[in-house]
Amino acid sequence: MVEEDTELSRDEMFDILSSSRRRYTLYYLRQQDQPVQLTDLAEELAAWENDTTVDELSSQARKRVYVSLYQTHAPKLQEAGLITYDADTGEISLREDAPEVEPFISNGDDDVEWFRYYGAVALVNALLLIGVVAGIPPFTALTPIALGTIVISSFLLLSIVHGIYRWRGGNDSSFEIGEP
16 A cells, blocks of 8 residues: 655665666656557557567567566555556556656656856856956956956855756766667
8 A cells, every 4th residue: 555645765765666667668658648548558669668669569579568567666666655546447657756767767858968068158257357357348347356257146146046956956966778
């Protein structure tokens, strides 16, 4: 029986996500707007695992994935409170109150390429420094202390924004499954 307020520790989450089938299951369910049939999920996972299309799958490949989902993976994910699964109807879906799994199953589409922001700040600061050293007005009005303050502040501000992004669930440093 699953408690409604299931809180998973980091170790429990890593244990659950140690199986690629469970990661793929969560990844697939995250993309769906409504519950799906376990048979449809099994076909998609089998196609990903066999690097083929659903139409080209053998019945043995479908059955192997279906049985493991039915007997092992769906019950484990349901017990952890990450999915809802009705064995009678065969419907399975990602629970809406399972946001803690998002950083772990991201395929990287939402990742911010922070190196670009840091590079842009460095470029702007370098141009500012060149303007001061070359004596180009209005940059000549900057003192060395003002220039240093601008450079340090710009990187400090970007670092704070980057930290807030990660703290609020950004995906740039997470364990990712990649798109199968």
